[in-house]
Amino acid sequence: MKKLILTTALALSVAGWAQAGDVVRLGTEGAYPPYNFINDAGEVDGYERELGDEICKRAGLTCEWVVNDWDTIIPNLVSGNYDAIIAGMSITDERKQTIDFTQNYIPPAASAYMSVTEDADLSGVVSAQTGTIQAEYVAQSGATLAEFATLDDTVAAVKNGEADAAFADKDALAPFVDESNGEFMWVGEDIALGGGVGMGMRKSDTELRAKIDAVITEMKADGTINAMLVKWFGEGTATY
Amino acid sequence: MTAGTCADPATLEGLAWLGCYLSTGKHMMFYASFGTVLALLAITAPLALALGFLGALASRARLLPLRIIGKTYTAMVRGVPDIVFFLFVPIALDQGLEYLRHRIKCPDWTEPVRRGADFVVCPAAKLPLSSTPQIWHEAYGFALAVAAFAVVFGAFAANVLAGAMNAVPRAQLETAEAYGMTQRQITRRILIPQMWTYALPGLGNLWMILIKATPLLFLLGVEDIVYWARELGSAKTSAYSFPHPDWRVWYFLALLLFYLGMTKLSEVLISRMTASLARGQATLGGEARRKAAGA
Structure with a gap:
């Protein structure tokens, strides 16, 4: 209990300065290579890591990676434990009832x-x-x-x-x-199956979604995404 | 094993490969997670003991409301399966705290907090805030787990301690009364010092159960030794630098040895404590010690 109260107090005091940066928390599964996995250094790695980092760089966001089990990945997004799902999630009508998706960053495969x-x-x-x-x-x-x-x-x-x-x-x-x-x-x-893989976001986060959508459009146009797709999924994979 | 060779694991074989494999960053996190388990034990044990002590005193109190609180606490936790409590306490605490903060920080929020299965509070009420570094999110999760363990094991400890207090021979307390001590003095000077020898076997058992319950951390989403054993042991394709087939059996064997080692060590320490606490007590153990010293 004491520890909890202490942590809570710390969390409250940390909140003051942490609010300054625009941190976006990216939730992934970390068990779906080559989309996303935990590499031998213990870090999130894979196509989506490289893509996510590049998106954040171009959009000027500070991103943090969070690993979450697949079966609770949507509820934890909705309750705000992270701000986006980037975990090889196919865009489907059923999921769209709960969350929104960016445009796809992997073509329907x-x-x-x-x-x-x-x-x-x-x-x-x-x-x-x-x-x-x-x-x-x-x-x-x-x-x-x-x-x-x-x-x-x-x-x-x-x-x-x-x-x-x-x-x-x-x-x-x-x-x-x-x-x-x-x-x-x-x-x-x-x-x-599905409409390609996109990033899942809360329905209320329209601003962030527009920002990331714009970056994905840009990366599709300049060939960055195609190069990453070939790098991680091999020659002959579907590209844009 | 220089960093140069480990940087290119595909060229390595045999022991050199194994050496590099066992010293990857991911393995370091696995080794560090043993520290997480030990930290959990080190924090939870005294907390549970303190809760148990309060619970035991409350269930013996003269004041009826206090006695009801103490008895309800032990009866409730003892009657509900542990695992249900481990899942319930962290969620209840987390949502309770977030709801309180939500009421305080976002009074103008009009949307409901509960939407179907989702629990959504305003961003400023999130615990920890989404802008906090990941380490605090992990610390918070760990603290919730500690709270859950402390509540559950506190109830068991309360029961053990209450039983131990009842086991102190009535003659000892009557003698104290005859000397004119007040109830409070009797509790502090006679009852509590003497009850430990009766409590120790029960508390020792509890400690063993607590050790064996630590893998429940995994269930609560804390990255403990079970999490890493499963993660490291599962089959790895060449997407990883160190591909290998399913090795989970070896990792879980390592965990098994760790837990066996922990229980063995605990048994040794507990039997020593039992012997030293038996000194001067009106018990069989105390009697044996007295005779041994006299001979």
Whole structure:
């Protein structure tokens, strides 16, 4: 209790000078390479880190990275624990009812099934990450959905036979397939889902959203975003 | 292991690779998180003991309202599953404090605080403010966790201490009364010094349970050893500098050894304390000590 009161008192006194800078807190998951992940130095890294830092630089904002679990990432944005979600979040109508999105910074990309055998039953048990558009798709496809909190767990479920296949963003599954020495393989057709990946913001934060939208437009025009996309997702990825 | 070689892990093999791997920044955070757990223990144990002491005194008080408060506190916490309390106390405290600040700082705010499932206060009432450095957000989360642990373990400690106070032989207190001591003097001079020997086995158990409850920090969103073990152990593709398959079993094995070491150390210390507290007490332990000294 004492500690709490002390911290509260400190938080109150710190507030005085901290208000000076225009700090924008960026919330990310940190477990979805190459979109965002915690690198070996313990820092947020990945495409979205590089992109987010560049956006903040160009918009003249001081940005701070916050790691938050995927399943509570939208509620914590709404309650103000950070100011934007930049976590490989696809723009969907359902999410738009709760939060607003900037324009996309990754073009609509394919989702894919990954399994350990060529003839995996895609209408059997399919694993996907909770609260993703892929999970929703699997549920509607008639397959049995096995939901997991992280991408790692989704892949692990296929490996240990709990699920027949995993369904996720193709770019996120690609490293697992490429480096598995043939253990994992693509199954079935790629499926296009969502309206691309954008930054999620509170509906009331229209000013910040306009500012960031303008920077993204600028970065799309001068080729910065395309260069970053190729750097993180490889040649042949969809660009603008 | 110079920084030069560690900078390019792909060229390394065997022990050199492992050495570099185990000294990455992320591993340093893992090692530091053991400090977080120890800090939690160091802060929570005395706080819980103090709360427990107050709770025990309150539940024995002559004043009825005080007695009701003390008994309700212990009964309530003991009757509700720990995990529910660990999830409830931090959220309740956080929202309670934010709501208070909201009422004080933003009296003109017209939108409701509760909107569906969301709890939204005005920006000036946020705790900590969104403009505060990340370290304070983490400290705040940790403080909330400490509060939750202290409330729960305080109730258990209150029960143990109340039981210990009742276990002090009535004859000891009657003798004090015969000497003309007041109730307050009896409590301070006779009851409290003598109860510790009865309380220690219970408190020792509580301490063990507290050690084993520390991974609940993970549940409260604090980046503790469980968080880092899971994060470091999960399979890493070449997006990371040190790719490796799923190594979680090894990291959790390390945690297991850490906790076993902690309990062993605690057992040794508790048995020493029990022996020294038994001195001069009207208990079996005290009697054994007296005989051993006389022989």
